[in-house]
Amino acid sequence: MNGEDTNEGARSPDAVLEGDGVTPGIVRVGDTVRRPVRPFSATVRAYLAHLHRAGFTGAPVPLGIDERGxxxxxxxxxxxxxxxxxxxxxxxxxxxxxxxxxxxxxxxxQGWEPPPDAVWGGLPGADTVDLPPVDRPAELVGHRDYCPGNVVFRHGRPVALIDFDLARPTTRLYDVVNALYWWVPLLDPRDRPPALVRADAPRRVAVFAEAYGLTDAQRADLVPLAARVIHRFHAGARAAARADPVFRRMWERGVRDRMPRAEAWIAAQGPAIAERLSGRPPL
Incomplete structure (x- = not known):
C-alpha cells in the first residue's frame, strides 16, 4: 500500500516524493520518477508498457533504467x-x-499474457502465513491497491493510477472490491473520514457498480467476495506487522482495531448492499 505524492508543486530537479514510507528512495527528477529496482520491477514495467500500447494513458510510462540502476x-x-x-x-x-x-x-x-518469468509483489510476511484465498481463476492483471495515495486527481476527478507494486493476476471483481474498500469505504463509521461517517454505503457501492458496468453475476458475487477480501486484508496486515517495522507502526496506529471492525461491519451491512445492487438504482 504505497503512495507517491505527485503534487504539481514539487518542481525541484531531484525532489523526494513523499509517501507512506513503505518504499523509500523514490525521487522525482524533472519529468521522471526514479525508484529502486525490486524483484517484481521488470514484470510491472512489462505490464505498464502493454497498458500504454493498448491505449490506456492513466498510468506511468516505463522509461528503462538510469545510470544509478x-x-x-x-x-x-x-x-x-x-x-x-x-x-x-x-x-x-x-x-x-x-x-x-x-x-x-x-x-x-484484458488478454495480456505476463512473461513466463513474471515475479509479483506482495506485502511483507505474506509467505509466512496461510492467507485465505479470495479470487476465482484470474481474468487479467489488475492494480489491486486503490488506496487514496495511489490515485491521481486533476480538476477534482481521478485520472490516473500510480504505484503498481501489488499488481498481479486477479479478477475484475476483486479489483472493484479493493477500490470500494477504500472509496466507499467498506469500513465501520468510526474508521471513516469525517466527510463519510454518515455516508449511504449501499448507494455508493451501487453508484460505482453502475459506472463500472458490473454484470448481474458480478453484482451477486460482490458482497460475499468483499467479506472474504476484508478478512484477508486483516490476516495480511497482521502478518505484515510481524515482518516489517513500517507496517508494524500502521498496525499499532489503528489497523489492528479497524480491521476487525470492518469484518463485523460488512457482515452486518452486506445484506443491505446486496439488496441495493440487485435493484440497479439509477445514478
Whole structure:
C-alpha cells in the first residue's frame, strides 16, 4: 500500500516524493520518477508498457533504467489525496470517475499474457502465513491497491493510477472490491473520514457498480467476495506487522482495531448492499 505524492508543486530537479514510507528512495527528477529496482520491477514495467500500447494513458510510462540502476517512469502530474480523504474527494462524481478509470484499465489489460518469468509483489510476511484465498481463476492483471495515495486527481476527478507494486493476476471483481474498500469505504463509521461517517454505503457501492458496468453475476458475487477480501486484508496486515517495522507502526496506529471492525461491519451491512445492487438504482 504505497503512495507517491505527485503534487504539481514539487518542481525541484531531484525532489523526494513523499509517501507512506513503505518504499523509500523514490525521487522525482524533472519529468521522471526514479525508484529502486525490486524483484517484481521488470514484470510491472512489462505490464505498464502493454497498458500504454493498448491505449490506456492513466498510468506511468516505463522509461528503462538510469545510470544509478534505478527504474525510470514518467511523472504523472496531478494531486494525490491524503488519508483521511478530504471532503472534495468523497463525492459520487469521484466514484463514477474512478470506476470508469478502473474499467478502462481492465479493458486495456484484458488478454495480456505476463512473461513466463513474471515475479509479483506482495506485502511483507505474506509467505509466512496461510492467507485465505479470495479470487476465482484470474481474468487479467489488475492494480489491486486503490488506496487514496495511489490515485491521481486533476480538476477534482481521478485520472490516473500510480504505484503498481501489488499488481498481479486477479479478477475484475476483486479489483472493484479493493477500490470500494477504500472509496466507499467498506469500513465501520468510526474508521471513516469525517466527510463519510454518515455516508449511504449501499448507494455508493451501487453508484460505482453502475459506472463500472458490473454484470448481474458480478453484482451477486460482490458482497460475499468483499467479506472474504476484508478478512484477508486483516490476516495480511497482521502478518505484515510481524515482518516489517513500517507496517508494524500502521498496525499499532489503528489497523489492528479497524480491521476487525470492518469484518463485523460488512457482515452486518452486506445484506443491505446486496439488496441495493440487485435493484440497479439509477445514478
Amino acid at each position: 534505478r527504474e525510470v517512469l514518467s511523472f504523472v502530474p496531478g494531486d494525490v489525496p491524503r488519508e483521511p480523504l478530504p471532503a472534495r474527494a468523497t463525492g459520487e462524481e469521484v466514484l463514477v470517475a474512478l470506476a470508469r478509470l478502473i474499467r478502462r484499465l481492465h479493458d486495456a489489460a
